[in-house]
Amino acid sequence: MHCSLANTLAIAVLVFISAAGAHESSHHSYTSSDLRCPQGSHPGFVHNSYTYLAPLEKFTNITGSFFDIAWYGGCTAVIKIGTDNVPGATRGGPCDGGVFNETLTACIVHPDALEYTWRGKPSTYLLPNFPPVHFGYAETLRFESICGGKATYIDLITHWCTDDQSGAYNTWYTIHMETFQALAARIAAPVLAGDCPCACSKIQTVCRPMICRGVEEFHCKKRHQRNKQGMAGAT
DSSP states (O other), X not given: OOOOOSOOOOOOOOOOOBSSOEEEOSSOEEEOOOBOOOTTOXXXXXXXXXXXXXXXXXXXXXXXXXXXXXXXXTOOOOEEESOTTSTTOEEEEEETTEEEEEEEEEEEEETTEEEEEEEEEEEEEOOTTSOOEEEEEEEEEEEEEEGGGTEEEEEEEEEEEESOHHHHHHHHHHHHHHHHHHHHHHTTOOBOOSSOEEOOGGGTTXXXXXXXXXXXXXXXXXXXXXXXXXXXXXX
């Protein structure tokens, strides 16, 4: 994320209030990400999901530390309090003309998934071509292994309280898109559109791995048939 804006707007400071505190169960605590906003501000959210043809570990090698946030929008945590990846850990630093301060409320680390939930204290952020937007927020980010370990599904939802719902939506949507496009490009992971890829087994030399559905499957089989006919004619 970069800060550049010629046009400034006066935006009232908002107070960030959660919809519910930590609800204790017999074994675990749960902190709701649903927000109850103060008068003059409104709740909102943006949800994005992505699928890429790359194993989960390609992503978690980069994103596996709550304290290391440089990959997410280019901001660097200069304040690190607590134990990494343990709820209660806090990260913070300058970012886009404001200061971010985020506390981890939940974390799941598993060979097949990585999930973080955190809350950010209210701050004002500036993105190129957008007016300044002030909000408090909570986010849940999940990386999940799919397609037998060949691909990764990414799901991210951001909740906020703000007096500029449109501005907040545009800001976060832009952050999400730019972040995950850059992350995928960094590990050369192509977008996975549709179903899981098939390996084409014995015909990999004829057709590259592709989606085993419809027209693609038909062309894959036709190439294999032509190759077999050519080999038979050569004997």
